[in-house]
Amino acid sequence: MSTTPALLVLEDGRTFRGEAFGAIGETFGEAVFTTGMTGYQETLTDPSYHRQIVAMTAPHVGNTGVNGEDDESAKIWVAGYVVRDPARISSNWRATGALGDRLAEEGVVGIAGVDTRALTRHLRERGAMRAAISSIEDREAVLEKVLASPSMAGADLVGAVTTPEPYVVNAEGPARFRVAAIDLGIKRNTPRRMAARGIEVHVLPATTSPEALLELDPDGVFFSNGPGDPATADGPVALARTSLGADLPTFGICFGNQVLGRALGFGTYKLRYGHRGINQPVLDRETGKVEVTAHNHGFAVDAPREGTAETEFGRAEVSHVCLNDDVVEGLNCLDKPAFSVQYHPEAAAGPHDADYLFDRFVKLMEGKN
Numbered sequence: 001m002s003t004t005p006a007l008l009v010l011e012d013g014r015t016f017r018g019e020a021f022g023a024i025g026e027t028f029g030e031a032v033f034t035t036g037m038t039g040y041q042e043t044l045t046d047p048s049y050h051r052q053i054v055a056m057t058a059p060h061v062g063n064t065g066v067n068g069e070d071d072e073s074a075k076i077w078v079a080g081y082v083v084r085d086p087a088r089i090s091s092n093w094r095a096t097g098a099l100g101d102r103l104a105e106e107g108v109v110g111i112a113g114v115d116t117r118a119l120t121r122h123l124r125e126r127g128a129m130r131a132a133i134s135s136i137e138d139r140e141a142v143l144e145k146v147l148a149s150p151s152m153a154g155a156d157l158v159g160a161v162t163t164p165e166p167y168v169v170n171a172e173g174p175a176r177f178r179v180a181a182i183d184l185g186i187k188r189n190t191p192r193r194m195a196a197r198g199i200e201v202h203v204l205p206a207t208t209s210p211e212a213l214l215e216l217d218p219d220g221v222f223f224s225n226g227p228g229d230p231a232t233a234d235g236p237v238a239l240a241r242t243s244l245g246a247d248l249p250t251f252g253i254c255f256g257n258q259v260l261g262r263a264l265g266f267g268t269y270k271l272r273y274g275h276r277g278i279n280q281p282v283l284d285r286e287t288g289k290v291e292v293t294a295h296n297h298g299f300a301v302d303a304p305r306e307g308t309a310e311t312e313f314g315r316a317e318v319s320h321v322c323l324n325d326d327v328v329e330g331l332n333c334l335d336k337p338a339f340s341v342q343y344h345p346e347a348a349a350g351p352h353d354a355d356y357l358f359d360r361f362v363k364l365m366e367g368k369n
């Protein structure tokens with residue numbers, strides 16, 4: 001393991017010293033923490049983490065190495081990676097390499113040996129904030145650059161992660177439905193969960209025009225997860241409005257929930273430190289059931305928790321709430337075949353409690369809502 005010294009410098013001046021992990025260099029982003037104890041490869045390759053420096057609260061990271069199967073996209077998207085104690089040996093029958101080597105190969109700057117408990121408490125109290133990891137500069141120079149770096153509020157990042165060209169993920173077995181999936185930073189497991197249900201998934205760039213969307217004549221429209229501030233996503237919001245206006249079955253996940261929320265006329269806001277992990281309790285208000293779910297969001301929809309809201313597209317209500325802090329975790333339209341959740345039913349990584357939501361989407365397309 002490298003013994004090059006490295007710094008993690010937060011915008012309020014708090015500094016952690018450790019050792020370089022992955023690439024040597026300097027990187028900037030929003031410092032956030034995730035509590036997932038497994039699934040680091042899926043986390044690293046989730047495009048929603050674009051421009052975020054991710055700290056793992058789990059103290060020992062890298063035990064199972066990296067493999068050729070668990071990536072959620074074509075590359076690592078996190079801006080930087082913070083761990084306490086990286087595994088010295090990868091031990092898993094699927095492992096094809098070590099985590100630190102993979103980070104270095106992809107030029108991802110990380111830091112190890114950080115007191116991640118202290119860092120997490122700091123971010124929890126003060127909120128997610130701009131930060132840098134550097135293994136090449138002194139603290140004062142790094143802090144100055146952090147203060148000049150862009151913040152996550154107002155960041156329009158979908159353009160950096162969306163597919164440049166449409167592509168199709170074939171249904172397993174005969175195709176029963178054609179879905180247009182608007183790629184705002186989609187994870188590979190999402191089309192897979194749809195394909196398993198006989199859906200032919202047409203993954204489309206976020207810049208697709210409303211006309212091109214309707215031309216595809218889809219049975220349903222899906223809005224994916226993605227990075228950045230949903231308040232900037234005017235193009236995807238226009239597509240959601242098109243989908244609602246055409247009475248097409250519509251389903252959104254995470255960024256897609258925020259996009260649907262905005263299409264319905266609700267606002268979005270930044271959470272203090274967000275929800276990131278794979279054991280977050282969510283209440284389904286219709287059934288009273290609690291789901292243990294995967295989360296990765298720093299923003300949330302501002303919709304009334306009680307009663308039914310009158311929107312331009314008819315009545316809508318908050319279908320799911322987070323039991324930790326009452327944040328809106330799902331929306332349901334009563335007069336349109338549309339719903340969305342702020343969490344991750346594709347669960348990569350994470351528990352499968354919410355997988356039924358893909359069945360709900362299928363039911364909407366069967367006209368059986």
Ligand SMILES: NC(=O)CC[C@H](N)C(=O)O
Nearest residue numbers: 048225226254255298299
């Ligand atoms: N995973 C996501 O889709 C994240 C959505 C949005 N970027 C947020 O931070 O809230």
